[in-house]
Amino acid sequence: MIEAYTHTLLMIDLSRGAIETIPVPDELTRDFIGGKGFGAKLLYDRLSPGTSPYDPDNPLMFMTGPLTGTMAPAMRGCVVTKSPLTNTFLDSYFGGSFSPEIKYAGYDGIIITGKADKPVYIWIDDDRVEIRDAGRIWGTDALDSNEAIKKELGDDTVKIAGIGQAGENLVSYALICCEFNRQAGRGGAGAVMGSKNLKAVAVRGSNPVGVHDPKGFAEACKKAFKELEVSPDVEALREAGTASAVEYANETGLLPHRNYRNGTFEKASKLADKGQRKHLWMGSNACMGCPIRCSKIGAVRTGKYKGIVTDIVEYESAGLMGANLDISDVRAVAHLVKLCDRYGMDSMSTGTVIGFAMEACEKGLIPSPEGIELTFGNVAAAEFIIHAVAGREQGIGELLAKGVKEAAEEIGGEARDFAMHTKGLESPAWGPRGVSGMGLAYMTTDRGGCHQRGFPLAYELAGEWEDTPLDPLAPENKAKLVISLQNHSAGTDTLVKCDFGSFGISTDTYAELVSTATGRKTTARSILEAGERIWSLTRLFNIAQGLDTSQDTLPRRFISEPLPDGPSKGHMITEQDMAVMLQEYYKLRGWDAKGVPTADTLSKLNIEPDS
Ligand code: SF4
Known part of the structure; x- marks a missing residue:
């Protein structure tokens, strides 16, 4: 067959x-x-x-x-x-x-x-x-x-x-x-x-990939392309890539600025799509066979970094290597991101690590490297750190190559309070103090604090999800939302699809694609059930590797320092908010109070635990 x-x-x-x-x-x-x-x-x-x-x-x-x-x-x-x-x-x-x-x-x-x-x-x-x-x-x-x-x-x-x-x-x-x-x-x-x-x-490779039911598969593909075509979110991505999110994050007070101390940046528009176009973009680019074409590619046209050919400075890099470091010149940000790409370093983690180092230096916890002012806004300092980390140079390079969590442990004391990570993964460019469900998503993600395994903030800011009213600042009704999004994400990640595909393609259509491609009857429900199964399995794996509930938490800054600006000024996610959301989350997942999947849950999900 x-x-x-x-x-x-x-x-x-x-x-x-x-x-x-x-x-x-x-x-x-x-x-x-x-x-x-x-x-x-x-x-x-x-x-x-x-x-x-x-x-x-x-x-x-x-x-x-x-x-x-x-x-x-x-x-x-x-x-x-x-x-x-x-x-x-x-x-x-x-x-x-x-x-x-x-x-x-x-x-x-x-x-x-x-x-x-x-x-x-x-x-x-x-x-x-x-x-x-x-x-x-x-x-x-x-x-x-x-x-x-x-x-x-x-x-x-x-x-x-x-x-x-x-x-x-x-x-x-x-x-x-x-x-x-x-x-x-x-x-x-x-x-x-x-x-x-x-x-x-x-x-x-030279072997074409066959499908079980070519006619049915072609119909399902047609449906998927159509769903992408009519989606306004996809249209926005095609037009401007993810950089358009800079303005949205800034207006909603979620944009990290100066190592997440603030949620807005007065020069944010320079990092957004329109600001980038002045200096960078030439055309669209896409992964193989993708009609969304979110990627914008071009050359820096003006200034000191003229001539660098680069991909778009996508939202996360604009947020973490730009706004978070108080750098508004998008050409300089493109240069820093390109350096990371060449060395093969995650520009998101790198931006957060540099922000941490700048604050640690400002507070006198680490010295500035010789000849460098390790201060916010200093592009040369950011570039220095990138070279030092990639080469694992003695001193600051060696310290920061371990990531923000270990670096903070090594420095000790107050440094832990502004080390922005969950379970060691440096925080994404969406500060959660004005959207508590986003905080819960970070606390419970299987690979550490990540925005891609569930992105509830869009529903929180819209004020409802499936007819349930949502107060973005409150802990109520967040656990069910986050679980639903995580199951969807894990289920559709089994297809190895792009997150942006889900902006248009429905789970029913994904199921139809899988059924006709493989001959194995698949439904939206079975994809979501696979997602739920995987989520409990990765939890079991993490527990076996030493994880416990104390790590289902947020960086101290998000739970001890109220936001100083933006629409949610004065708000933070309190320890009590965290506890309320987490216990509801564990219960709805069928995990015990310590976050361990129960025997009943494993049996229901058809998971054989290691003895
Ligand atoms: S697959 Fe995803 S990342 Fe690649 S071009 Fe399409 S939308 Fe962009």
């Missing part, structure tokens, strides 16, 4: 140089669908409690979904591993065309374990797989090494996922770069790759 799964996983053990394929167990496709689900189940089954993220046993898994490589719109790629930043489950997503190429080569996923005894890269050409020497390109940045590998292979259409110097040097928030401008950014998957002495994975 022709269908969209290949039912094959490629396993590569770098310690032994062993390469083999194994069939995908039926249980995986039945209960976990693909992407995040496959990764969560495999990680839970394979990794012993307490294993270091840098242990060769920690698998680095590139996973596809059942729709990857088909005509279904707005699909991406997925990496799953244990995070060195949080010591929890990590799934991180990237666009481009690397992931479809895995499918074309004949695999539903690639699982890499072990550690090579010298730098290597992996070359996958359909069923021919080689582990090749990467000594010549070790020490090069993520973009140069991509070009060098293509040159060596004599094919510039090969798709490559690789790391820069930050991954090689085990910077805890190093990313994996896929092609020119797509990154699996959050959580440090690039450092796990570096710990395996693995510079890159290059893939070329």
